[in-house]
Amino acid sequence: MGFEIPPAVATLLSTPWRNTTFAILPLLFVRHCVLRKPTRPRKVPKIGERVLVLGASSGVGRTLAKQYVTRGARVCVVGRRKALLDEVKRECYGTMPSLGSSSQDVLSIAADFTKAEDMVKVRALVEREWGGLDTLVVSAGVSALQPLMAVAGVEVKRGETMQEASQEGIQRAAEIAGAAVQGNYIGPLVAAVSFVRIFTPSFVIPTEIPLLSNTSKAPSIVLINSLASVIPAPTRTLYASTKAASLLLYQALSIEHPNITFTCVMPSTIEGDFRASAVDSGLVREKDPNKHGLKRDDVARRCIRAADYGEKAVFMPATMRFGHLLYWIWPSFVERRAMKKYNFSA
Numbered sequence: 001m002g003f004e005i006p007p008a009v010a011t012l013l014s015t016p017w018r019n020t021t022f023a024i025l026p027l028l029f030v031r032h033c034v035l036r037k038p039t040r041p042r043k044v045p046k047i048g049e050r051v052l053v054l055g056a057s058s059g060v061g062r063t064l065a066k067q068y069v070t071r072g073a074r075v076c077v078v079g080r081r082k083a084l085l086d087e088v089k090r091e092c093y094g095t096m097p098s099l100g101s102s103s104q105d106v107l108s109i110a111a112d113f114t115k116a117e118d119m120v121k122v123r124a125l126v127e128r129e130w131g132g133l134d135t136l137v138v139s140a141g142v143s144a145l146q147p148l149m150a151v152a153g154v155e156v157k158r159g160e161t162m163q164e165a166s167q168e169g170i171q172r173a174a175e176i177a178g179a180a181v182q183g184n185y186i187g188p189l190v191a192a193v194s195f196v197r198i199f200t201p202s203f204v205i206p207t208e209i210p211l212l213s214n215t216s217k218a219p220s221i222v223l224i225n226s227l228a229s230v231i232p233a234p235t236r237t238l239y240a241s242t243k244a245a246s247l248l249l250y251q252a253l254s255i256e257h258p259n260i261t262f263t264c265v266m267p268s269t270i271e272g273d274f275r276a277s278a279v280d281s282g283l284v285r286e287k288d289p290n291k292h293g294l295k296r297d298d299v300a301r302r303c304i305r306a307a308d309y310g311e312k313a314v315f316m317p318a319t320m321r322f323g324h325l326l327y328w329i330w331p332s333f334v335e336r337r338a339m340k341k342y343n344f345s346a
Helices: 008-015 017-035 060-069 083-097 116-130 167-199 238-257 298-311 321-328 329-340
Strands: 048-053 074-079 105-110 135-139 219-226 261-267 313-316
Touching: 008 116, 048 060, 048 116, 060 083, 060 135, 074 083, 074 116, 074 219, 074 329, 083 105, 105 116, 105 298, 105 313, 116 167, 135 167, 167 238, 219 238, 219 298, 238 261, 261 298, 298 313, 321 329
Parallel strands: 048 074, 048 135, 074 105, 135 219, 219 261, 261 313
Antiparallel strands: none
16 A cells, blocks of 8 residues: 555645745754743753753753753763862862752762663662753763774875785774774663663652653653764774764664653864864864864753753754755765864875
Protein backbone atom coordinates (compact mmCIF):
# COMPACT_ATOMS: atom_id res chain seq x y z
CA MET A 1 0.00 0.00 0.00
CA GLY A 2 1.46 3.36 -1.05
CA PHE A 3 1.56 6.44 1.11
CA GLU A 4 -1.37 8.76 0.46
CA ILE A 5 -1.11 12.49 0.98
CA PRO A 6 -4.15 13.91 2.82
CA PRO A 7 -6.39 15.91 0.44
CA ALA A 8 -5.94 19.11 2.46
CA VAL A 9 -2.15 18.85 2.24
CA ALA A 10 -2.31 17.96 -1.45
CA THR A 11 -4.35 21.10 -2.08
CA LEU A 12 -1.82 23.31 -0.29
CA LEU A 13 1.03 21.79 -2.28
CA SER A 14 -0.71 22.13 -5.61
CA THR A 15 -0.52 25.13 -7.92
CA PRO A 16 -1.38 27.99 -7.32
CA TRP A 17 -1.13 27.39 -3.55
CA ARG A 18 2.32 25.82 -3.59
CA ASN A 19 4.43 28.99 -3.67
CA THR A 20 2.29 30.65 -1.02
CA THR A 21 2.57 27.59 1.22
CA PHE A 22 6.35 27.45 1.04
CA ALA A 23 6.51 31.18 1.80
CA ILE A 24 4.22 30.94 4.82
CA LEU A 25 5.65 27.82 6.47
CA PRO A 26 8.95 29.46 7.60
CA LEU A 27 6.98 32.41 8.98
CA LEU A 28 4.72 30.08 10.94
CA PHE A 29 7.77 28.27 12.31
CA VAL A 30 9.37 31.54 13.46
CA ARG A 31 6.08 32.64 15.02
CA HIS A 32 5.84 29.34 16.88
CA CYS A 33 9.39 29.73 18.25
CA VAL A 34 8.81 33.31 19.35
CA LEU A 35 5.38 32.94 20.93
CA ARG A 36 5.61 29.55 22.59
CA LYS A 37 6.18 29.40 26.31
CA PRO A 38 8.28 26.92 28.30
CA THR A 39 6.20 24.12 29.78
CA ARG A 40 8.82 22.35 31.89
CA PRO A 41 9.01 24.98 34.69
CA ARG A 42 5.33 24.28 35.39
CA LYS A 43 6.26 20.70 36.29
CA VAL A 44 9.75 21.32 37.67
CA PRO A 45 9.92 24.74 39.37
CA LYS A 46 13.11 26.69 38.81
CA ILE A 47 13.52 27.10 42.56
CA GLY A 48 14.57 23.74 43.94
CA GLU A 49 15.30 22.10 40.57
CA ARG A 50 17.87 19.35 41.14
CA VAL A 51 20.72 19.77 38.63
CA LEU A 52 23.84 17.65 38.18
CA VAL A 53 26.63 19.19 36.07
CA LEU A 54 29.39 16.88 34.83
CA GLY A 55 32.44 18.88 33.81
CA ALA A 56 31.69 21.83 36.10
CA SER A 57 35.26 22.74 37.06
CA SER A 58 35.78 24.99 34.02
CA GLY A 59 34.28 26.34 30.82
CA VAL A 60 30.58 26.28 30.04
CA GLY A 61 29.90 23.71 32.76
CA ARG A 62 31.23 26.06 35.42
CA THR A 63 29.17 28.95 34.09
CA LEU A 64 26.07 26.78 33.85
CA ALA A 65 26.37 25.73 37.48
CA LYS A 66 26.47 29.35 38.64
CA GLN A 67 23.55 30.37 36.44
CA TYR A 68 21.41 27.49 37.72
CA VAL A 69 22.23 28.40 41.33
CA THR A 70 21.39 32.06 40.67
CA ARG A 71 17.87 31.14 39.64
CA GLY A 72 17.33 29.01 42.72
CA ALA A 73 18.26 25.49 41.63
CA ARG A 74 20.06 22.92 43.73
CA VAL A 75 23.30 22.06 41.93
CA CYS A 76 25.87 19.28 42.23
CA VAL A 77 29.16 20.12 40.49
CA VAL A 78 31.40 17.29 39.30
CA GLY A 79 34.91 17.40 37.86
CA ARG A 80 38.27 15.70 38.20
CA ARG A 81 40.12 18.59 39.86
CA LYS A 82 39.01 19.07 43.46
CA ALA A 83 40.77 22.42 43.90
CA LEU A 84 38.83 23.91 40.98
CA LEU A 85 35.59 22.36 42.23
CA ASP A 86 36.12 24.07 45.58
CA GLU A 87 36.42 27.37 43.71
CA VAL A 88 33.22 26.69 41.80
CA LYS A 89 31.40 25.79 45.00
CA ARG A 90 32.47 29.07 46.63
CA GLU A 91 31.36 30.99 43.54
CA CYS A 92 27.99 29.23 43.62
CA TYR A 93 27.51 30.12 47.29
CA GLY A 94 28.26 33.72 46.36
CA THR A 95 25.46 33.82 43.79
CA MET A 96 22.95 31.79 45.79
CA PRO A 97 19.66 33.47 46.76
CA SER A 98 19.78 34.19 50.48
CA LEU A 99 16.24 33.11 51.33
CA GLY A 100 15.56 29.42 51.81
CA SER A 101 19.07 28.26 50.93
CA SER A 102 20.94 25.48 52.72
CA SER A 103 24.29 23.70 52.52
CA GLN A 104 22.64 20.87 50.57
CA ASP A 105 21.73 23.23 47.74
CA VAL A 106 25.29 23.10 46.37
CA LEU A 107 27.11 19.78 46.37
CA SER A 108 30.51 18.93 44.91
CA ILE A 109 32.39 15.73 44.33
CA ALA A 110 35.65 15.05 42.50
CA ALA A 111 34.99 12.31 39.95
CA ASP A 112 35.89 11.18 36.44
CA PHE A 113 32.79 10.71 34.28
CA THR A 114 34.53 8.00 32.23
CA LYS A 115 34.80 5.75 35.30
CA ALA A 116 31.80 3.71 36.36
CA GLU A 117 32.93 3.58 40.00
CA ASP A 118 33.05 7.37 40.20
CA MET A 119 29.64 7.84 38.60
CA VAL A 120 28.06 5.34 40.98
CA LYS A 121 29.42 7.44 43.86
CA VAL A 122 27.96 10.60 42.32
CA ARG A 123 24.61 8.89 41.84
CA ALA A 124 24.60 7.73 45.45
CA LEU A 125 25.35 11.28 46.61
CA VAL A 126 22.45 12.94 44.79
CA GLU A 127 20.08 10.15 45.80
CA ARG A 128 21.10 10.48 49.45
CA GLU A 129 21.01 14.29 49.60
CA TRP A 130 18.16 15.12 47.21
CA GLY A 131 16.27 11.86 46.70
CA GLY A 132 16.60 12.14 42.95
CA LEU A 133 17.44 14.34 40.00
CA ASP A 134 15.64 16.60 37.53
CA THR A 135 18.38 17.72 35.14
CA LEU A 136 21.65 16.16 34.04
CA VAL A 137 24.13 18.33 32.13
CA VAL A 138 27.02 16.55 30.37
CA SER A 139 29.58 19.28 29.71
CA ALA A 140 32.85 17.38 30.05
CA GLY A 141 35.01 16.38 27.10
CA VAL A 142 38.43 16.67 25.48
CA SER A 143 39.75 18.49 22.44
CA ALA A 144 42.00 17.38 19.57
CA LEU A 145 43.51 19.90 17.18
CA GLN A 146 45.79 18.23 14.64
CA PRO A 147 45.12 16.68 11.22
CA LEU A 148 45.05 12.92 11.54
CA MET A 149 48.26 12.27 9.57
CA ALA A 150 50.06 14.86 11.71
CA VAL A 151 49.03 12.89 14.78
CA ALA A 152 50.73 9.89 13.16
CA GLY A 153 53.88 11.96 12.64
CA VAL A 154 53.49 12.47 8.89
CA GLU A 155 54.02 15.98 7.58
CA VAL A 156 51.89 16.77 4.56
CA LYS A 157 53.15 19.50 2.21
CA ARG A 158 51.49 20.73 -0.93
CA GLY A 159 53.19 19.48 -4.07
CA GLU A 160 55.25 16.86 -2.25
CA THR A 161 54.76 13.11 -2.03
CA MET A 162 53.35 12.14 1.34
CA GLN A 163 55.41 9.71 3.38
CA GLU A 164 54.01 6.53 4.83
CA ALA A 165 53.18 6.48 8.51
CA SER A 166 55.56 4.39 10.60
CA GLN A 167 54.39 1.65 12.92
CA GLU A 168 55.10 3.93 15.86
CA GLY A 169 53.15 6.75 14.22
CA ILE A 170 50.15 4.52 13.55
CA GLN A 171 50.24 3.31 17.15
CA ARG A 172 50.42 6.89 18.42
CA ALA A 173 47.41 7.86 16.30
CA ALA A 174 45.48 4.91 17.71
CA GLU A 175 46.38 5.81 21.30
CA ILE A 176 45.42 9.46 20.89
CA ALA A 177 42.19 8.41 19.19
CA GLY A 178 41.52 6.19 22.19
CA ALA A 179 41.95 9.15 24.52
CA ALA A 180 39.49 11.19 22.42
CA VAL A 181 37.01 8.31 22.41
CA GLN A 182 37.35 7.97 26.17
CA GLY A 183 36.61 11.63 26.85
CA ASN A 184 34.05 12.38 24.15
CA TYR A 185 32.15 9.09 23.84
CA ILE A 186 32.81 6.72 26.74
CA GLY A 187 32.25 9.51 29.27
CA PRO A 188 28.81 10.50 27.93
CA LEU A 189 27.94 6.79 27.62
CA VAL A 190 28.90 6.03 31.24
CA ALA A 191 26.96 9.10 32.38
CA ALA A 192 23.85 8.03 30.48
CA VAL A 193 23.95 4.46 31.76
CA SER A 194 24.53 5.70 35.30
CA PHE A 195 21.71 8.24 35.46
CA VAL A 196 18.96 7.27 32.99
CA ARG A 197 17.50 4.91 35.61
CA ILE A 198 17.31 7.70 38.19
CA PHE A 199 14.80 9.47 35.93
CA THR A 200 12.65 6.39 35.26
CA PRO A 201 9.37 6.26 37.20
CA SER A 202 9.10 3.36 39.62
CA PHE A 203 5.91 1.62 40.59
CA VAL A 204 7.36 0.15 43.79
CA ILE A 205 5.86 1.62 46.96
CA PRO A 206 8.30 4.38 48.07
CA THR A 207 8.14 3.41 51.74
CA GLU A 208 9.63 0.04 50.89
CA ILE A 209 12.60 1.44 48.98
CA PRO A 210 13.10 5.15 49.79
CA LEU A 211 15.62 5.73 47.00
CA LEU A 212 12.96 4.96 44.41
CA SER A 213 11.32 8.30 45.16
CA ASN A 214 14.03 9.80 42.93
CA THR A 215 11.70 10.56 40.04
CA SER A 216 11.17 13.81 38.17
CA LYS A 217 7.97 15.08 36.61
CA ALA A 218 9.92 16.35 33.61
CA PRO A 219 13.40 14.78 33.45
CA SER A 220 15.96 16.39 31.17
CA ILE A 221 19.45 15.49 29.95
CA VAL A 222 21.51 18.17 28.23
CA LEU A 223 24.55 17.17 26.18
CA ILE A 224 26.89 20.03 25.33
CA ASN A 225 28.34 18.77 22.08
CA SER A 226 29.93 20.67 19.19
CA LEU A 227 29.04 22.06 15.79
CA ALA A 228 31.99 20.02 14.52
CA SER A 229 29.92 16.87 15.09
CA VAL A 230 27.58 17.78 12.21
CA ILE A 231 29.73 20.04 9.99
CA PRO A 232 33.13 18.46 9.17
CA ALA A 233 36.24 20.56 9.67
CA PRO A 234 39.95 20.04 8.96
CA THR A 235 42.26 19.49 11.96
CA ARG A 236 39.22 18.23 13.88
CA THR A 237 39.11 14.65 12.57
CA LEU A 238 39.41 12.95 15.96
CA TYR A 239 37.48 15.59 17.88
CA ALA A 240 34.60 15.80 15.41
CA SER A 241 34.20 12.05 14.90
CA THR A 242 34.10 11.28 18.62
CA LYS A 243 31.69 14.16 19.26
CA ALA A 244 29.48 12.87 16.44
CA ALA A 245 29.43 9.45 18.12
CA SER A 246 28.15 10.87 21.42
CA LEU A 247 25.60 13.01 19.55
CA LEU A 248 24.06 9.98 17.86
CA LEU A 249 24.27 8.05 21.12
CA TYR A 250 22.04 10.58 22.89
CA GLN A 251 19.72 11.01 19.92
CA ALA A 252 19.14 7.25 19.87
CA LEU A 253 18.70 7.21 23.65
CA SER A 254 15.97 9.83 23.32
CA ILE A 255 13.99 7.31 21.28
CA GLU A 256 14.64 4.46 23.69
CA HIS A 257 13.64 6.63 26.68
CA PRO A 258 10.82 8.92 25.53
CA ASN A 259 9.98 9.94 29.12
CA ILE A 260 13.29 11.87 29.22
CA THR A 261 13.90 14.97 27.13
CA PHE A 262 17.36 14.81 25.57
CA THR A 263 18.73 18.16 24.42
CA CYS A 264 21.85 18.24 22.26
CA VAL A 265 23.55 21.65 22.07
CA MET A 266 25.98 22.18 19.18
CA PRO A 267 27.91 25.44 19.59
CA SER A 268 30.72 26.70 17.38
CA THR A 269 34.01 27.83 18.90
CA ILE A 270 33.60 29.02 22.51
CA GLU A 271 35.89 31.38 24.40
CA GLY A 272 38.18 29.86 27.00
CA ASP A 273 41.15 27.50 27.32
CA PHE A 274 39.43 24.26 26.32
CA ARG A 275 42.02 23.73 23.57
CA ALA A 276 44.90 23.89 26.04
CA SER A 277 44.09 20.33 27.17
CA ALA A 278 44.07 18.80 23.69
CA VAL A 279 44.89 15.08 23.73
CA ASP A 280 47.17 15.55 20.70
CA SER A 281 48.93 18.73 21.95
CA GLY A 282 48.09 20.47 18.71
CA LEU A 283 48.45 24.11 17.83
CA VAL A 284 45.37 26.34 17.69
CA ARG A 285 45.08 27.26 14.00
CA GLU A 286 41.87 29.26 14.15
CA LYS A 287 41.42 32.85 15.32
CA ASP A 288 41.76 33.54 19.04
CA PRO A 289 38.59 32.03 20.57
CA ASN A 290 38.69 34.58 23.38
CA LYS A 291 38.21 37.35 20.82
CA HIS A 292 36.01 35.66 18.23
CA GLY A 293 34.36 32.73 20.02
CA LEU A 294 30.92 32.45 21.57
CA LYS A 295 30.66 33.78 25.11
CA ARG A 296 30.34 31.16 27.85
CA ASP A 297 27.52 33.09 29.51
CA ASP A 298 25.52 33.10 26.27
CA VAL A 299 26.04 29.37 25.69
CA ALA A 300 25.07 28.56 29.28
CA ARG A 301 21.89 30.65 29.08
CA ARG A 302 20.96 28.98 25.80
CA CYS A 303 21.44 25.53 27.34
CA ILE A 304 19.15 26.37 30.25
CA ARG A 305 16.52 27.83 27.92
CA ALA A 306 16.68 24.72 25.72
CA ALA A 307 16.08 22.49 28.76
CA ASP A 308 13.14 24.66 29.86
CA TYR A 309 11.58 24.51 26.40
CA GLY A 310 12.34 20.84 25.82
CA GLU A 311 14.29 21.46 22.61
CA LYS A 312 15.91 18.50 20.90
CA ALA A 313 18.70 20.13 18.88
CA VAL A 314 20.26 23.56 19.40
CA PHE A 315 22.72 25.13 16.96
CA MET A 316 24.88 28.08 18.00
CA PRO A 317 24.82 30.41 16.20
CA ALA A 318 21.28 29.53 15.12
CA THR A 319 22.19 30.12 11.46
CA MET A 320 24.45 27.06 11.59
CA ARG A 321 21.34 24.90 11.40
CA PHE A 322 21.25 25.95 7.74
CA GLY A 323 25.01 25.49 7.45
CA HIS A 324 24.51 21.87 8.44
CA LEU A 325 21.91 21.44 5.69
CA LEU A 326 24.02 23.38 3.19
CA TYR A 327 26.81 20.81 3.51
CA TRP A 328 24.59 18.19 1.90
CA ILE A 329 23.54 20.58 -0.86
CA TRP A 330 26.84 22.36 -1.60
CA PRO A 331 29.62 20.51 0.24
CA SER A 332 32.52 22.15 -1.59
CA PHE A 333 31.43 25.60 -0.40
CA VAL A 334 31.22 24.49 3.24
CA GLU A 335 34.58 22.72 2.98
CA ARG A 336 36.26 25.88 1.63
CA ARG A 337 34.80 27.93 4.46
CA ALA A 338 36.01 25.34 6.99
CA MET A 339 39.54 25.40 5.54
CA LYS A 340 39.59 29.19 5.85
CA LYS A 341 38.30 29.15 9.42
CA TYR A 342 40.94 26.68 10.55
CA ASN A 343 43.73 28.18 8.43
CA PHE A 344 44.28 24.86 6.68
CA SER A 345 45.58 24.09 3.21
CA ALA A 346 45.99 20.72 1.53
